[in-house]
Every structure is written in C-alpha cells, then in structure tokens.
Amino acid sequence: MHPLITLLLAATFIPAMAAAPPSSNGIPLPGNYKFWRLIGVSHRDDNTSLRAIVGNTTAMTAIHQGRTDPWPDGTILGKLVWKDSKHPLWDAAIVPGKLSHIEFMVKDSSKFARTGGWGFARWVGMELKPLDNEGGKPCFECHKAASKNDYVFTRPAALP
Amino acid sequence: MHPLITLLLAATFIPAMAAAPPSSNGIPLPGNYKFWRLIGVSHRDDNTSLRAIVGNTTAMTAIHQGRTDPWPDGTILGKLVWKDSKHPLWDAAIVPGKLSHIEFMVKDSSKFARTGGWGFARWVGMELKPLDNEGGKPCFECHKAASKNDYVFTRPAALP
Numbered sequence: 655m656h657p658l659i660t661l662l663l664a665a666t667f668i669p670a671m672a673a674a675p676p677s678s679n680g681i682p683l684p685g686n687y688k689f690w691r692l693i694g695v696s697h698r699d700d701n702t703s704l705r706a707i708v709g710n711t712t713a714m715t716a717i718h719q720g721r722t723d724p725w726p727d728g729t730i731l732g733k734l735v736w737k738d739s740k741h742p743l744w745d746a747a748i749v750p751g752k753l754s755h756i757e758f759m760v761k762d763s764s765k766f767a768r769t770g771g772w773g774f775a776r777w778v779g780m781e782l783k784p785l786d787n788e789g790g791k792p793c794f795e796c797h798k799a800a801s802k803n804d805y806v807f808t809r810p811a812a813l814p
Numbered sequence: 815m816h817p818l819i820t821l822l823l824a825a826t827f828i829p830a831m832a833a834a835p836p837s838s839n840g841i842p843l844p845g846n847y848k849f850w851r852l853i854g855v856s857h858r859d860d861n862t863s864l865r866a867i868v869g870n871t872t873a874m875t876a877i878h879q880g881r882t883d884p885w886p887d888g889t890i891l892g893k894l895v896w897k898d899s900k901h902p903l904w905d906a907a908i909v910p911g912k913l914s915h916i917e918f919m920v921k922d923s924s925k926f927a928r929t930g931g932w933g934f935a936r937w938v939g940m941e942l943k944p945l946d947n948e949g950g951k952p953c954f955e956c957h958k959a960a961s962k963n964d965y966v967f968t969r970p971a972a973l974p
C-alpha cells in the first residue's frame with residue numbers, strides 16, 4: 655500500500671494526544687510523538703533501561719537525505735525510556751517495565767546556541783512531570799561526548 | 815499539532831518502500847512497515863539481539879480499544895531485529911548493529927487456523943531474503959508458550 659494511503663487511513667484513528675506543561679526551559683511537549691517514526695532502540699546496562707528513539711518529519715527527512723551532520727533546525731529527536739523488566743514467558747528477554755521518562759532534543763541553532771544548538775527537555779513518568787533541568791545544562795554536559803556527531807548519541811538503525 | 819496535520823505533513827516526505835518476494839507461505843512484505851507506530855522494544859540475551867515491535871493501524875486501534883485478546887483479524891505485528899552492538903561512545907549501551915531480519919505476524923483466524931490464527935513470515939538481512947519457514951510451523955511451536963495471550967509475546971509498552 656502506498657504510504658500516503660497508509661497515512662490517510664491512520665488518520666481515521668486518532669488517539670488522545672499527550673499533554674503536559676512545558677519543560678523548565680520553555681520547550682513544549684510534542685503531543686504527537688506517538689506518531690513519529692522509529693530511528694533506533696537501545697538498552698543501557700548502567701541504569702537498566704530500554705529506549706526507543708523516534709524522530710519528527712524533519713528528522714526523518716534529514717536521515718533519508720544524509721543531512722544529519724549537523725541536523726537541520728526544526729529537528730526533534732525523542733527518547734522513550736522504560737525501566738527493565740523480565741518477560742514473564744521468556745527469561746532471557748528484557749522488555750519495557752514502568753515508564754521512566756520521555757525526553758526530547760530540539761534543534762534550533764540560534765535559540766539554543768549555548769547548548770550546542772539543541773534544547774533539551776524531559777518529562778518524568780506517566781504523569782509527565784516536567785524535569786527541572788537547569789535549562790538543559792547537565793544534559794548538554796553529557797552529550798558533549800558526542801560532539802563530533804552534532805551532540806547526538808543515536809545512529810539511525812539499518813532498515814531495508 | 816493535531817495528528818491529522820502531522821500525518822498530512824509526513825505525507826510530503828515519502829521514502830522508498832521496502833519490496834521483496836512474498837514469504838514461503840505466501841505472505842506479502844508490508845512495504846510500508848517503516849510508517850507503523852511503535853508498540854514496544856526488547857533485548858534478548860539468549861541470541862544477543864535488540865528488537866522494535868511495531869503495528870499496523872488495525873493493531874494500534876486494537877491496543878487503544880483494549881481488544882487484543884484475541885487480536886482482531888487484519889492485525890499485523892512487525893518485529894525488527896538487529897544484532898547487538900556496543901555504542902562506540904557509551905560502553906554500557908547496547909545499540910542496533912547489523913540487521914538480522916524483519917518478521918511479521920498476520921492475523922487471519924480462518925486462513926491461518928492451523929497456526930493459532932496467525933501467519934508468520936520472516937525476511938532476512940538488508941537484502942530481505944524470504945525465510946523458508948515451513949508454513950510458519952516452527953514459529954508457531956515457539957509462540958505456543960504465549961497461548962494465553964493469543965500467541966503474542968509482546969505486551970504494549972506504557973506511554974503517556
């Protein structure tokens with residue numbers, strides 16, 4: 655089926671959009687993030703969490719066109735983070751347990767020039783409590799390790 | 815932004831669709847699977863692979879309406895599977911390495927009555943080589959462990 659038709663069909667089913675107060679540095683929650691396409695997944699042993707990484711249309715277009723160094727203004731990358739849980743029917747499978755938080759990186763090279771051109775925002779738990787992240791400074795400190803990749807840790811996963 | 819608007823905007827960016835021969839049991843590759851929404855993720859230690867689970871519109875509607883036991887006919891669940899890789903900048907993070915395969919469960923309770931109402935299909939590697947899976951029998955043998963959940967291992971991950 656042509657993706658355009660899929661998208662129009664998908665539009666016939668519109669779930670409730672996520673809503674929450676803006677982050678402490680004024681970034682609004684992207685209420686439609688559940689419709690964003692998948693960029694990758696990860697599992698972190700240091701804090702026992704599973705992650706899915708998703709992107710808005712600007713992000714997906716940038717990936718498709720190979721323009722991710724730097725990512726264009728307007729890019730939003732989302733990370734959905736759950737605590738590890740064991741699958742009740744498959745011992746060796748780690749699956750999403752309780753939601754830890756959802757977080758986003760918003761590219762605006764002038765507005766967020768002091769933190770590498772990225773605005774960082776996190777909402778904690780199913781109640782989506784905005785995290786007071788001191789304007790994203792501690793996020794940026796950590797993301798400096800990926801400075802050669804425009805401060806983004808995620809590499810898009812291979813998909814045919 | 816309203817999801818409908820998002821979908822229409824997304825339609826302005828249509829990447830190439832995946833194409834491959836049908837599976838050995840005649841199931842066509844859902845060429846638009848990269849547009850499907852996320853259901854969950856998992857990490858398997860027994861075969862060191864990371865997985866993303868996605869669903870077509872019928873699947874997502876069923877989840878939203880709590881009608882997943884049994885899943886309705888027309889449901890397609892997709893599993894995208896990569897071999898483990900270590901993140902080059904973050905030792906404790908496992909990230910997608912080489913694509914292992916993509917696989918799908920197609921619900922058609924009459925057509926696939928002999929395998930729990932599900933048709934199983936797998937395409938291997940970036941070249942999407944259909945796996946000869948003996949009509950899904952070995953897949954079904956393993957999925958019998960989840961017979962109380964309509965043969966589906968995946969539980970939708972919590973998202974606000």
